[in-house]
Amino acid sequence: MPAITLRGVAKSYGGGDYAVKNLDLTVPDGAFMCLLGPSGCGKTTTLRMIAGLEQPTAGTIAVGDRVLDSVEGGLYVPPEKRGMGLVFQNYALWPHLSIRENVEFGLRMRKVPAAERRSRAEAALRMVHVDAAMDRYPSQLSGGQQQRVALARMLAVNPSVLLLDEPLSNLDARLRLEMRAELKRIHEESGATIVFVTHDQLEALTMATDIAVMNDGELQQLAAPMDMYARPANRFVAEFVGSPPMAIIDVGPSPTGLAASLLRFTEARSTRVPPAAVGIRPEALRLGAPPASAWHEEALVEAVLPAGSSWTVRLRVLDTEMYALSYTPVQAVPGDVLTCWTEEMHLFDADGVRIPAEDSSADSSEDRVEAGA
Amino acid sequence: MAVLTKTEPPPAPPRRRRLVYRLRVLRHDPTAALGLILVILLAYLVVAPLVAVISDAFRLQYGDDVHAGQRAGEWTGYYLWRVFRSQISGLLFWEPLLNTLVVAVGTTLFALILGGGMAWLVTRTNVPGRKWLAGALVVPYMLPSWTFSLAWLSLFKNERAGGQVGFLQAQGVHTPDWLAYGALPIIVTLGLHYYPFVLLLVGNALRRIDVQLEDSARVLGAPRRVVIRRIVVPLMLPALSSAVLLVIGRVLGTFGTPYVLGLPADYRVLSTGLFQSIRDRSTGVASVIATVIVVIGVLIVFTDMRLMKEHRRFVTVGGKGAMDRLSDLRGRRWLAFALGLLVFTVSVLVPVLTLLLSTVTRTPLDLSTFTLDYWFAERLPGAVGFPHGVLRGSELWEAAWNSLRVVGLASLVCAVAGLLIGYVVVRGTAPRIAGFLRQVSFLPYLVPGIAFAAASLSLFAVARGPVPALYGTTFLLILVMAVTHLPYSSRSGIAAMTQLGREPEEAAQIAGASWWQRMRRIIFPIQKGALVTGIVLPFISGLKELSIVIMLTTTGTQLLTTLSIGLVDYGYTQLANAVVLMIALVSFTMTYLTQRLTNSSLASGLGG
Ligand SMILES: Nc1ncnc2c1ncn2[C@@H]1O[C@H](COP(=O)(O)OP(=O)(O)OP(=O)(O)O)[C@@H](O)[C@H]1O
Ligand SMILES: [Mg+2]
Numbered sequence: 001m002p003a004i005t006l007r008g009v010a011k012s013y014g015g016g017d018y019a020v021k022n023l024d025l026t027v028p029d030g031a032f033m034c035l036l037g038p039s040g041c042g043k044t045t046t047l048r049m050i051a052g053l054e055q056p057t058a059g060t061i062a063v064g065d066r067v068l069d070s071v072e073g074g075l076y077v078p079p080e081k082r083g084m085g086l087v088f089q090n091y092a093l094w095p096h097l098s099i100r101e102n103v104e105f106g107l108r109m110r111k112v113p114a115a116e117r118r119s120r121a122e123a124a125l126r127m128v129h130v131d132a133a134m135d136r137y138p139s140q141l142s143g144g145q146q147q148r149v150a151l152a153r154m155l156a157v158n159p160s161v162l163l164l165d166e167p168l169s170n171l172d173a174r175l176r177l178e179m180r181a182e183l184k185r186i187h188e189e190s191g192a193t194i195v196f197v198t199h200d201q202l203e204a205l206t207m208a209t210d211i212a213v214m215n216d217g218e219l220q221q222l223a224a225p226m227d228m229y230a231r232p233a234n235r236f237v238a239e240f241v242g243s244p245p246m247a248i249i250d251v252g253p254s255p256t257g258l259a260a261s262l263l264r265f266t267e268a269r270s271t272r273v274p275p276a277a278v279g280i281r282p283e284a285l286r287l288g289a290p291p292a293s294a295w296h297e298e299a300l301v302e303a304v305l306p307a308g309s310s311w312t313v314r315l316r317v318l319d320t321e322m323y324a325l326s327y328t329p330v331q332a333v334p335g336d337v338l339t340c341w342t343e344e345m346h347l348f349d350a351d352g353v354r355i356p357a358e359d360s361s362a363d364s365s366e367d368r369v370e371a372g373a
Numbered sequence: 374m375a376v377l378t379k380t381e382p383p384p385a386p387p388r389r390r391r392l393v394y395r396l397r398v399l400r401h402d403p404t405a406a407l408g409l410i411l412v413i414l415l416a417y418l419v420v421a422p423l424v425a426v427i428s429d430a431f432r433l434q435y436g437d438d439v440h441a442g443q444r445a446g447e448w449t450g451y452y453l454w455r456v457f458r459s460q461i462s463g464l465l466f467w468e469p470l471l472n473t474l475v476v477a478v479g480t481t482l483f484a485l486i487l488g489g490g491m492a493w494l495v496t497r498t499n500v501p502g503r504k505w506l507a508g509a510l511v512v513p514y515m516l517p518s519w520t521f522s523l524a525w526l527s528l529f530k531n532e533r534a535g536g537q538v539g540f541l542q543a544q545g546v547h548t549p550d551w552l553a554y555g556a557l558p559i560i561v562t563l564g565l566h567y568y569p570f571v572l573l574l575v576g577n578a579l580r581r582i583d584v585q586l587e588d589s590a591r592v593l594g595a596p597r598r599v600v601i602r603r604i605v606v607p608l609m610l611p612a613l614s615s616a617v618l619l620v621i622g623r624v625l626g627t628f629g630t631p632y633v634l635g636l637p638a639d640y641r642v643l644s645t646g647l648f649q650s651i652r653d654r655s656t657g658v659a660s661v662i663a664t665v666i667v668v669i670g671v672l673i674v675f676t677d678m679r680l681m682k683e684h685r686r687f688v689t690v691g692g693k694g695a696m697d698r699l700s701d702l703r704g705r706r707w708l709a710f711a712l713g714l715l716v717f718t719v720s721v722l723v724p725v726l727t728l729l730l731s732t733v734t735r736t737p738l739d740l741s742t743f744t745l746d747y748w749f750a751e752r753l754p755g756a757v758g759f760p761h762g763v764l765r766g767s768e769l770w771e772a773a774w775n776s777l778r779v780v781g782l783a784s785l786v787c788a789v790a791g792l793l794i795g796y797v798v799v800r801g802t803a804p805r806i807a808g809f810l811r812q813v814s815f816l817p818y819l820v821p822g823i824a825f826a827a828a829s830l831s832l833f834a835v836a837r838g839p840v841p842a843l844y845g846t847t848f849l850l851i852l853v854m855a856v857t858h859l860p861y862s863s864r865s866g867i868a869a870m871t872q873l874g875r876e877p878e879e880a881a882q883i884a885g886a887s888w889w890q891r892m893r894r895i896i897f898p899i900q901k902g903a904l905v906t907g908i909v910l911p912f913i914s915g916l917k918e919l920s921i922v923i924m925l926t927t928t929g930t931q932l933l934t935t936l937s938i939g940l941v942d943y944g945y946t947q948l949a950n951a952v953v954l955m956i957a958l959v960s961f962t963m964t965y966l967t968q969r970l971t972n973s974s975l976a977s978g979l980g981g
Pocket of ligand 1: 013018019037038039040041042043044045046089199
C-alpha cells in the first residue's frame with residue numbers, strides 16, 4: 001500500500017490569502033493519519049488536493065512513486081483516474097439513486113459484472129448497518145445513516161487510499177464509537193492508507209497512528225498520538241490537544257504570583273533559556289502531599305465538579321484560576337485549602353516553541369516528534 | 374517550528390510552468406472548454422447583434438447614397454438627422470415617442486391603482502374569498518396581452534378600418550375614434566393585462582412588512598391615516614418603484630396592442646414605428662429607433678437596480694404575525710368583495726366571453742345570429758384569404774405545429790443553455806468565464822424583445838462571412854427566442870446548480886466516472902425537474918410572443934400569433950378571435966398546470 005507525499009504544497013483560492021501554505025507532509029505507507037485542526041485551517045482543502053478535486057498553486061503530490069500533481073513539472077492526474085476513496089463532509093449522496101445504486105455506482109464505473117456488484121454493495125452496506133434501507137432513497141434516511149452510506153459507497157470499491165472528511169461527525173455517541181472500531185478494523189484488514197480529517201481531538205487520539213495538527217494553513221506538528229500529547233511542539237498544539245485544555249501561564253519580564261513561583265522553580269532546574277510561558281495539564285496538577293522534587297503551592301478549592309469517573313476541581317492558586325483533573329475521588333469541599341503540585345511542566349519560548357527538557361529522558365525523542373523546520 | 378511568526382507561502386513557480394500545469398488540468402476538465410464555447414455563442418448571439426444594430430444606425434445603407442450624398446458603407450449622421458431633426462422626424466420619431474410616453478405613463482398609473490388596490494385587498498384585509506381572489510386576479514397575466522385589444526375591438530370597433538364593426542356600432546351606437554382606437558383603449562387594455570404584475574410585486578412586499586412596525590406607530594398614538602402615509606408607503610417604495618419601472622419597460626417593447634388598436638387610427642408608438650420602418654426596408658432609420666429603445670430599456674433596468682440597491686437598507690425581515698393581522702373591513706367586506714369581483718369580471722370574464730361570443734355570432738354578440746361556421750364551416754362565404762372555419766383546412770394546424778416546433782425548440786435550447794451556464798458558473802474552474810456568462814446572459818433582460826429582434830435582423834439579414842443570410846428562417850426565430858428568454862433560464866439554471874453544489878458531481882468523479890458519464894448519469898438526471906420547468910416557462914411565454922415573431926417571420930412560416938394578427942389585418946375579426954382564444958386557452962392551462970404540479974410561482978416566470 002502506498003505512502004502519500006506532499007512537498008511544498010500551497011493553495012490559494014485567489015487573492016493574497018493562502019488556505020494551505022507550504023505543506024510538507026508524508027503519510028507513511030499503511031498509516032492511519034488524522035488531520036486535526038480548528039475550523040477553517042485547511043484540512044478539507046488538503047484532502048481535496050490529494051483527491052485531485054482542487055489543484056495546488058505550487059508543490060508536488062505523489063502516491064507511492066506515482067506523481068499525481070506537480071505544478072513545477074506540469075503533471076496532473078484527474079480525480080477519476082486516481083482510484084482513491086473519498087467521503088465528503090456533507091456526504092454528497094446522489095439524490096436520484098437508491099442507496100443500493102449509490103453504492104454500486106463506483107463498481108459500475110469499474111465495469112464490475114452485475115452479480116458481483118450486487119453482492120459487494122450489500123456487503124459494504126451490511127458492514128455499516130444500513131443494509132435494511134437498501135432500496136430507499138437518500139432523502140429518506142437520517143443524517144447518520146446517510147453518512148454511513150457514504151462510507152459504504154467508498155468502501156465498496158476497495159481503494160488503497162481512503163480519504164475521509166469528518167465522516168463520523170453526525171453520528172450519536174454510541175454509533176460513533178462503533179464506527180471508530182469498524183474503521184480501525186477496516187484499516188487493519190485492508191492495510192489501506194487512510195487520511196482522516198477531524199476537529200475532534202479525542203477521535204484523533206483514539207484512532208490514528210499519526211496525527212498532523214494544522215492551524216491557519218500550516219502544519220504545526222506531526223507525531224504519534226501519545227508523543228504529541230506528551231510533548232506538544234508549540235503552544236498551539238499544547239492548547240489544542242488535550243481535554244480539558246492545558247493551562248498556560250505567561251511569564252512576563254517581571255512575573256508576579258503564580259508566574260513568579262513557576263519561574264523560580266524552572267530556573268532552579270536550570271533550563272538554558274528562561275521560558276516565556278509554562279503549561280500544566282489539568283491531569284498533571286495533583287492535590288495532596290507533594291514529593292520532594294515537585295513544584296507546589298497552596299490552593300483554595302472553589303468548586304468540585306464530579307463527572308462519574310473523574311473529578312474536576314477549580315482552584316485558586318496565587319490568585320490565578322487553575323483546573324485539576326483527578327481520577328480518584330476528591331473529598332475536598334469549597335473553601336478548603338490544599339497543596340497542589342506537579343512534576344510535569346511544558347515550557348515554551350517567546351515564539352511559543354517548546355523548550356526541550358535537558359536531562360529528562362522523556363524528552364529525548366524530541367527531534368523525531370517535531371515536524372517541519 | 375514557529376507559530377507566532379508566520380511561514381511564508383513558497384515562491385510561485387515560474388509562469389510558464391504554471392501554464393503547462395494549468396493546460397494539463399484543463400485537458401481533463403471540459404468545463405472551461407464548455408464555458409468558452411458558451412462565451413463565444415453568447416458573444417455572437419447577444420453582443421454582436423447589439424453592436425450590429427448600433428453600427429447600422431451610423432453607417433450608410435445601400436440605396437440611401439443618393440439622398441445622403443455619401444457612399445454606402447461610410448460612417449454617417451444621416452439617419453440621426455432623419456430621425457431626430459428632419460421634416461419627417463415628427464412622424465418617424467417624436468410623435469411615436471410622445472405616444473409611447475403617454476401610453477407608458479397611463480398604463481402604469483392604471484395598473485398601479487388597480488394592482489396596488491387589489492394587492493392590499495387580498496393581502497391585508499379580511500375580504501371574503503381572499504385566496505380565490507388572489508389567484509383569480511392573476512389570470513389576465515396568463516393571457517396574451519393583445520387578447521384584450523381584440524376583445525376591445527369586438528365591442529367598440531367602428532367603421533373606420535373596414536371589416537366587421539363592433540358590438541356597439543352594430544347596435545346603432547356610434548363609437549367615436551377616440552373610444553375605438555388610440556391612447557385610451559391602449560392604456561385600458563394594457564393596464565388590464567399588467568395590473569397582476571403590480572399585484573404580485575406589491576402583494577409580496579406587503580406580506581413581508583412587519584405588522585409590529587405599524588403597531589408600534591399606532592401605540593405611539595399615530596392615527597391610521599398617518600401610519601399608512603408615514604410607515605407603510607415608505608416601506609412599500611422599493612416594490613412600487615420596481616413595479617413602475619418594469620411596467621414601463623414592458624410597455625416600451627409591447628407590440629400587439631398598439632398594432633391592433635393604434636395603427637388603424639395612425640396612432641404610432643416606438644415599437645410599431647420600428648416595425649413599419651423595417652417593413653419599409655429603411656434599415657438605417659429602424660436601427661436608430663431600435664437603438665433608442667435599447668437605450669431606454671437599459672436606463673430603466675439600471676435605474677431599477679440602482680433604486681433596489683439604495684432601498685436595501687429598508688428591507689424589513691417579515692414578522693410571523695404579518696399574515697394573521699388583517700384590517701377588519703366590517704360592513705364593507707362584501708362591498709370590497711364585489712369590487713374584487715368587478716375587477717375580475719372586467720379583466721377576465723368580459724374579454725374572454727366577448728371573444729368567445731364574437732366567434733359564434735354573425736353580428737357581434739347578437740345571439741340571434743348564432744353560428745358555428747367560424748369554427749367548423751367548410752366554406753365561409755366572403756372570406757377570401759381564409760375561406761373556412763378555423764378548425765377546418767390546414768392553416769391553423771400548420772401554425773399550431775409551427776408554434777409547437779419553434780417555441781418548443783427555443784425553450785429546449787434555452788433551458789439546456791441555462792443549465793450549462795449554471796454548471797460552468799458553479800464548477801468555478803474558470804471564474805472569469807463564469808462572470809462573463811452570468812452578465813451577458815442577463816443582457817437580453819435590458820433590451821425589449823422587439824428591439825432585440827431588430828438587432829438580430831441587422832446582424833443576420835445579410836450573409837456575413839461563412840454565415841448565410843438567415844432572415845425568414847425558423848432557425849433565426851428559434852435562436853432569437855431562446856436568447857430573449859435566456860436571462861430567466863440562466864438565472865434559474867444558476868440557482869438550481871448552486872443548490873445542488875459541486876459535491877455530487879465530484880463524488881462521481883472520485884468513483885471513476887468520466888465527464889460524459891457524470892453529465893449523463895448524475896447532473897442531468899438530478900436536474901430533470903429544473904430542466905422541465907426551464908422548458909415550460911419559456912414555452913408558455915413564447916407561445917404568446919408576438920413582437921419577435923412578427924419581426925422575424927416571413928409569410929412562409931406562420932405561428933399561431935402571426936396567424937391571428939394576419940386575420941386581424943384581413944378584417945376577419947371572428948377568425949382572429951378564435952385563434953387568440955386558442956392561444957389563451959393553451960397558455961392559461963399550461964401555466965395553471967405547471968403551477969399546480971411544480972409549485973413554482975408565476976412570479977419566477979414573469980418573462981411573459
Ligand atoms: N472554494 C473556496 N474558495 C475560496 N476560499 C475557500 C474555498 N474553500 C475553502 N476556502 C477557504 O480556505 C480556508 C480553508 O478551508 P477548509 O475548507 O480547507 O477548512 P477546514 O479545515 O476543512 O474547516 P472545517 O473544519 O470547518 O471543515 C478557509 O479560510 C476557507 O474560507
Ligand atoms: Mg472541512
